[in-house]
Amino acid sequence: MIPPQSATVQCNSKRIITPVDCRYRCWETLMAILVAYSAWVYPFELAFMSKSSPHDAATKRLLYISEYIIDVFFGIEIILTFFVAYVDPNTRLLVWDSRKIALRYLKTWFLMDFASTIPFGLIVYVCTDRHKLGLFYQSVFGMLRFWRLRKVMQLFRRLEKDIRFNYVLIRCIKLVLVTLFFSHLAGCVYYILADTYPHSGKTWIGSVNPNFREGHVLDRYIASVYWSITTMTSVGYGDVHSMNSREMIFNSVYMMFNLGLNAYLIGNISNLILEGTRTTMEFRNSIQAASEFVSRNQLPESLKEQILTYMCFRFTAENLNQQGIMNDLPNPIRKSICEHLFLPAVRNAYLFKYVSRETLLLLVAKMRAEYIPPGEDVIVKNEAPENIYIIMSGEVEVIDCEEGKEQTTRTLLSGDILGEVAAMYGKPHSYTFRTKTMSQLLWLKTTSLIEAMQTKPVDHQLILQNFREMNDPQFTFWDNQASNDSSAAPAM
């Protein structure tokens, strides 16, 4: 839940590492990979390498060495854990106190971590001569290695919450790895069962290929995993099948387990699909409702076309309007975003030319951007001038409705301002403004504009000047009133 590079974390102690430290994250990832490798190799080694023929000796030695190297790494990890700060689940703050860290680790997972790191294989090899018993001890204690898989699960839990990775991908990779791991594990167990059975012909592999032990290790491994996967996926060709009670018991357990695993896979993927199709579903449902409405009321084809087109655009606009996120953010961040997004557009609007950056920042912090689908009335004639709008993108038509007839006078484009004339004179709008294409508008309350103008007289004059230059005929009227009684201007 801790963000990747938290700006607020400070290392109070030289010797304590923060868990969000970039290098520690890398180390953790490396450990997870080593653990995965170890969990992969260990059953293979146990099954196929214990009675290995001479030409497998090199491979065997390589695997053993890699195991010991990993054990060393894991030992370092144990020591390191004593120096890593942790997040207290109650207060959600990092705990830097090394005594508390040590205590917590010793109380929770230290013992298991330690036990799983002792190189039992080596000890057994050194201490005992009897091969049989040694193998048994080794395999029992070796199981402790699977305890380390916790590290891999922790990595995936972290990745699932990491915003830089695709969630669906991470979950799919997890599912694939889990499935592969279990089929590999079962394959190895299958081989051990056949290899250690006294009557070689009464085993799953021996009944098909009596001299199976002489085959190449890879062929034997492929045959094992092949049967394992055949069983796991519930295909069950039957070319290979259990031959004795021991195999039947393991196979029954494995099949039951697969029932659960399959359900787990299906449940996970259902879940992802449900999540993935939600947006489309919602879109379809709203369109469907509109479509039913049209057909029930037998509206003419042209109206149907208009309604559906509008609904499509509306859906798009809703997706684009993410005001909710803006509202969730705290003040300082919100201001920065507004400055970044709106300042260039506002500076280029004719009304705010040459206005000081300070005043513009004040204005910009009070603006909101909105996407509006085509064909919607932004301003209706005779409305009171509550807002002014700046077009960020798209086109807006100015419509003159006289005696029930509508005439498009002009088309405003990106950078133009809507409704500023009515706002300045403080009288109702004399035109209807309707979007022609999907448009992004920046809107500002008229009162906010007036407030902002009052803070700096220079900017006030500049804005008035800009307004006069643009709207010629009103020039003298405004000028007179402004010079006579500036404070009595209706809306200013």
Next chain:
Amino acid sequence: MIPPQSATVQCNSKRIITPVDCRYRCWETLMAILVAYSAWVYPFELAFMSKSSPHDAATKRLLYISEYIIDVFFGIEIILTFFVAYVDPNTRLLVWDSRKIALRYLKTWFLMDFASTIPFGLIVYVCTDRHKLGLFYQSVFGMLRFWRLRKVMQLFRRLEKDIRFNYVLIRCIKLVLVTLFFSHLAGCVYYILADTYPHSGKTWIGSVNPNFREGHVLDRYIASVYWSITTMTSVGYGDVHSMNSREMIFNSVYMMFNLGLNAYLIGNISNLILEGTRTTMEFRNSIQAASEFVSRNQLPESLKEQILTYMCFRFTAENLNQQGIMNDLPNPIRKSICEHLFLPAVRNAYLFKYVSRETLLLLVAKMRAEYIPPGEDVIVKNEAPENIYIIMSGEVEVIDCEEGKEQTTRTLLSGDILGEVAAMYGKPHSYTFRTKTMSQLLWLKTTSLIEAMQTKPVDHQLILQNFREMNDPQFTFWDNQASNDSSAAPAM
């Protein structure tokens, strides 16, 4: 997300095509079909036609020619893409600038499209003599053709959002095609594996039918696909099964893949069922709650009957009331709908006979339609006259409640007006109005009626005249008051 025939898109440039152009849509669909055909035929060709017997020669030639024709089409598609406008994901506006279009295509998918269009088969055929290496190159580069399947996925993504097609159907077709394609592909790979294996008797098909190569190409194809489907569906009869390590490896991969595919299928269909049963579920839940309420409180059978009947009708009425959609639509569209739906009914209501179309349009724009389940009180006696209602369909009973006893006086039918008497006199209603069947009522605020009447004096007089004619006894009273002091009429 772009609606099929957007009315707002204008072609600014003669040479640039809009992506919502009807002809371009057809071309895209054609391309998707060709691509699908090509992806289908190519693996078949590779598997069954490479070592073809003489009597397959004609088929082989046909397939090759069709391939080259598709390559030509795809070449045209590449050139065409340079002249198709695209939707900018940020502003949601079409980009017509041909330079930007070209740049975008070159930056994204041009290279892969181009590579997949080069007829490697032809090149290999011309350049090399060695059949083996040629086959290898051809198959590797031929894989690029699967890149084109992107076109088919785009088509489906578009169809899923297209309101003219059934969503469930489109998704089911997609699932079926995906399943069929993979089983076909795996069938072809199976055959290639068997065909190229040195020891013919140790292959899945050779062990069953040693002379399989002499069989008809269709028989071999059916056997391959049969095994492929047996595996995919996890039936796994075992009459055909892997015989060598190579087959085992491919089969294991394929089975693992099928695990995912099956989960994907189930997840998709679960999702569709969940969506499909939602309405029924909600209905059942509300009925269930009512039913539990009845049984817990041990209400008598007659009351139970009434409650459940009412709940059923209520649910239907809620489904029919789609006021939400009306509210979502912009002003111009809403007006058109109201005019289309309500004008005929309003014109036929006695109160509005001979009234001018203009006034009626004003009224109609302020009306709302609502379905009301049977047995509900529309107007309760002694309520203030806030609304008047026009019956669109169904029947409404006029009930006189005197001293606790209810008597049905009259039954109003489609076209009748409710509550206009009280509204005109501005006094409380003197009857209770209760729906008898599921009824659609059109309601209008009394104040809206008065406002609309004041705009045109002629219509005002007409409405008053209509009211007098219908409600005889009130004629003189109203006339007197109106002539003496028209402006002082209580509600007018």
Next chain:
Amino acid sequence: MIPPQSATVQCNSKRIITPVDCRYRCWETLMAILVAYSAWVYPFELAFMSKSSPHDAATKRLLYISEYIIDVFFGIEIILTFFVAYVDPNTRLLVWDSRKIALRYLKTWFLMDFASTIPFGLIVYVCTDRHKLGLFYQSVFGMLRFWRLRKVMQLFRRLEKDIRFNYVLIRCIKLVLVTLFFSHLAGCVYYILADTYPHSGKTWIGSVNPNFREGHVLDRYIASVYWSITTMTSVGYGDVHSMNSREMIFNSVYMMFNLGLNAYLIGNISNLILEGTRTTMEFRNSIQAASEFVSRNQLPESLKEQILTYMCFRFTAENLNQQGIMNDLPNPIRKSICEHLFLPAVRNAYLFKYVSRETLLLLVAKMRAEYIPPGEDVIVKNEAPENIYIIMSGEVEVIDCEEGKEQTTRTLLSGDILGEVAAMYGKPHSYTFRTKTMSQLLWLKTTSLIEAMQTKPVDHQLILQNFREMNDPQFTFWDNQASNDSSAAPAM
């Protein structure tokens, strides 16, 4: 969607039947059963009876006769449909006009219904001598019978919405029937494929049992269905398997179909489980949140106990409080329910003894019942007397809080009234009332009580009399004030 016995439907025409008529419902159910039987028997007949041995002749004749009887029934059904009113999907009203009914039927399903009713078997038998062609024609036209399955689906759609049947059960039965039907159908097709194959030894059944045609018809049927189910459930033992291309093709199609069917089954059952566990899930989630809250804040064990116990009771109480349903119901029904539920309890409360039924009905219509978990304060000391409460079930403690110490004075039981003293005197409550067990309280606004009392002076006096008798010491005080200045009583 039409409720089973709608009270509002009236038969306007003697000859037209309403679709909610009880007898017509029975007829429809009978038809559905006949159709199901026919769809079941027809494939069996075609597969196992066409080349029947002499000892099956009786069975064969029986089946044929039953078929013709069903055809007659279906003919009657076609005629009947012309006389059944239908629900107009736009207005949701029944259409009684016989001309419209006929037109609608002719336009929609008449042709298919008619075609599926013609006894092709009989025609073929009479007209043609050539058995082979006859069989072919018969089977092709016989497929039309499956068209009739629409009737069964309609029945199930109706049952799913019928409140008298368990929804989960109906859906499960539907799923089971669909599964059984398809496995039966596939079994029959399997047998036809084997039976009509020229080379008997190369068929799925012939390869296992060469003289299969001599076996009993039931053994052959069981073997067919056994293989069909083995395939459908994707078990695929492989003891029986496809032997020739024709069987492979059908089997592949069937396996693909099963993939969809399985997904459909799983999707449906997932859906039902999701619905079924929702309540428990919500309960668990609320408890879980409370539990986490406790453990995060390390609250002591005794507080934890209290909180969790309270949450449990709260959940139960919420389930019991179904005020939402009451609010949804229309006025007349709501009044009846209140009368039925609350009148007995209110009549027995000491305050309302001997009060007239009319006044009680007025009071009861304004009461609301609520379940309150134990340990909650119903009335807190010094609150204004806004409501009075009557205990329907459970126990309420009267608590005297003096100087921070709480003392339980009395325990009120079912039938007692809470807060009436404060309400009568119009002064703040002098005790805290806390629920001891889960209690159902009936609450009434004090103002509503006063309003109801003012309508009938006799009842007013009775209530005052009852109050005086119960609360002795106040008797004189109230009497004085009431006699002097009855209208000036603070709260009355």
Next chain:
Amino acid sequence: MIPPQSATVQCNSKRIITPVDCRYRCWETLMAILVAYSAWVYPFELAFMSKSSPHDAATKRLLYISEYIIDVFFGIEIILTFFVAYVDPNTRLLVWDSRKIALRYLKTWFLMDFASTIPFGLIVYVCTDRHKLGLFYQSVFGMLRFWRLRKVMQLFRRLEKDIRFNYVLIRCIKLVLVTLFFSHLAGCVYYILADTYPHSGKTWIGSVNPNFREGHVLDRYIASVYWSITTMTSVGYGDVHSMNSREMIFNSVYMMFNLGLNAYLIGNISNLILEGTRTTMEFRNSIQAASEFVSRNQLPESLKEQILTYMCFRFTAENLNQQGIMNDLPNPIRKSICEHLFLPAVRNAYLFKYVSRETLLLLVAKMRAEYIPPGEDVIVKNEAPENIYIIMSGEVEVIDCEEGKEQTTRTLLSGDILGEVAAMYGKPHSYTFRTKTMSQLLWLKTTSLIEAMQTKPVDHQLILQNFREMNDPQFTFWDNQASNDSSAAPAM
């Protein structure tokens, strides 16, 4: 639904046991385990012990004896049920009346319970000589034992609602037990089918191992269960398969049943996964939306970092803020929690030193705790002093914003108070307070503080004294005003 140790239940009768009694719960659990054992052993006994060889005699006798012991236990259970109070589903109250308890049990499940407890085996053994008929009777009546499984289901239903157990775990255990039980049951039926078939070689086990009856009982059991699981999981190797019609019929039924069982398993696990991933999903979705917002608007990297970090903390804080639960709890519990949680912190705050416990309790009851993500403004400069805050954990920066520049003056830590200066003087805040780390703040309305202070003059003086000591320079100012006109202090 009854909480484990309900504090409100009182045993009114010595002889009636409450169902939430701890000892009765134990007895119920014991009964459920015995029932499960019995249902497990009975089919095994019937299948493998009826024709047992001499060396199984001991096992057989043991099983029979255990059966009779369980029957005795179950007899006690029947008697006990007459003395256990039950919860009335309508009033949710415990019914203690022994007559009602008896009546209810006799009306519902007594008969079946009684029938399933009669030791038919013994009766049959004693009464009849004919072994065959005896076996048949025994098995038919023995089926009644499965009726007792109801007890196990009740146990699981109770455990699912028990807050002390993990819900997911309980449901998974239930699923596993159900699956194991059915595979065991089917295994036993399989063996009975083979054992009782006249032609031993034509059975599933006899065709593989002709002398199967001579094998060890465990080997035979393993083979049966192995086949049962192979079928249930739809693996279907085919090494064992149905050989005669009787086996085919049972196997078909079992496969169909498994189709449902598998769907049930998958549905359940899907459901659990859906529930389990919801929180992560919501987190990902909110982060995803923020991320899209950033990339659409092409915000710079630094802003992106800030936004995402903030969103992460916000999500954590929302999880920690469980005010909703506090609001749901009744008054007495809420007060105890506030006292437990906030009193130590408040007592240590400098302002409330030496203040009496009574006043502190008053204050604490009006406080609310909230977690606030880092970087949020708790108090903005120039805001009115509505609240004062006490820091429970985390760090808060005091920021001085002069002329657009922000300067961090101080950092407040756990135990410090925010905004008390402005609250005391009743003037706007002169600093901005911004959280530096995730902080838990305790907030109190200024008006609540003033109210609480007015109840006890001593504490009023103490608080003022504390305030003066801490904020030296204001000491005289406050003192003067307070001494002159204590009641006219602006905010006090």
